Amino acid sequence: MRLVIARCQVDYAGRLTAHLPMANRLLLVKADGSVSVHSDDRAYKPLNWMTPPCWLIEEPGYWTVQNKAGEKLVITLEEILHDSKHELGAEPGLVKDGVEAHLQELLAEHITTLGEGYTLVRREYPTAIGPVDILCKDATGRSVAVEIKRRGDIDGVEQLTRYLELLNRDPLLSPVAGVFAAQLIRPQAKVLAEDRGIRCVTLDYDTLRGIESDEFRLF
Incomplete structure (x- = not known):
């Protein structure tokens, strides 16, 4: 898993459009290819995300996440405050009551x-x-x-x-x-x-x- 804390703007273009103005946010890039954008509230719920199969294209100051349907999540990066990668290993799964x-x-x-x-x-x-x-x-x-x-x-x-x-x-x-x-x-x-x-x-x-x-x- 990759954790990036950045001051960024997020624009989603697909069947609908959505815009998140510039602010500090957490970007999660998981091993399955998914990318999600989180704020410091709303518990675990992301502000926006792209599920696999999708691919991430990184350019200076920009991330573009696109899926097969042509939907795009464009992240404009003003400043990166933290960038780290972590291996979490295999997930044993939820044990239900x-x-x-x-x-x-x-x-x-x-x-x-x-x-x-x-x-x-x-x-x-x-x-x-x-x-x-x-x-x-x-x-x-x-x-x-x-x-x-x-x-x-x-x-x-x-x-x-x-x-x-x-x-x-x-x-x-x-x-x-x-x-x-x-x-x-x-x-x-x-x-x-x-x-x-x-x-x-x-x-x-x-x-x-x-x-x-x-x-x-x-x-």
């Missing part, structure tokens, strides 16, 4: 818990920033990303928001709706989710666990 993992398995098996006509696309749908718990389609055929928690907090809503922003950049999936599913969803998290157009679903673990599977069994 046992209940969360079982909730994901049960909900995927009985996806119509989310609504009539829902169909499963895949569990642990891969993205450049981590796997989405469940990707499914609703009765209209629209893609839906589902984030599952045992207790639903604001952090979980923020996590799902990041996934949605990334998935909605994919023309094969867009538009992608979001569902935040948990055994208990805190009021603040529900308000934030609904404000962002994310539907909240409260899961009953015992009820899901008691539903008989419609898969063929040997015994």
Whole structure:
């Protein structure tokens, strides 16, 4: 991973355009080729980013990050304050809470818990920033990303928001709706989710666990 702290301006040109005026920011260049721009707030959420496959072209005072679709992230560097590279090694992956993992398995098996006509696309749908718990389609055929928690907090809503922003950049999936599913969803998290157009679903673990599977069994 490469960490660059710089006073910079950022311009994104693609299906939409975005501009970040000159300021001090952290630029992350990861081994997978992705480039993301961070400020000193907003927790882990980047201000803008480009996911792989993409390539970085460095010129004096300029970075240009471009993907196969022709989208560009142009970073104008006024001053570089820090530039370092670090080898992080292999990532062992997130170890999920046992209940969360079982909730994901049960909900995927009985996806119509989310609504009539829902169909499963895949569990642990891969993205450049981590796997989405469940990707499914609703009765209209629209893609839906589902984030599952045992207790639903604001952090979980923020996590799902990041996934949605990334998935909605994919023309094969867009538009992608979001569902935040948990055994208990805190009021603040529900308000934030609904404000962002994310539907909240409260899961009953015992009820899901008691539903008989419609898969063929040997015994």
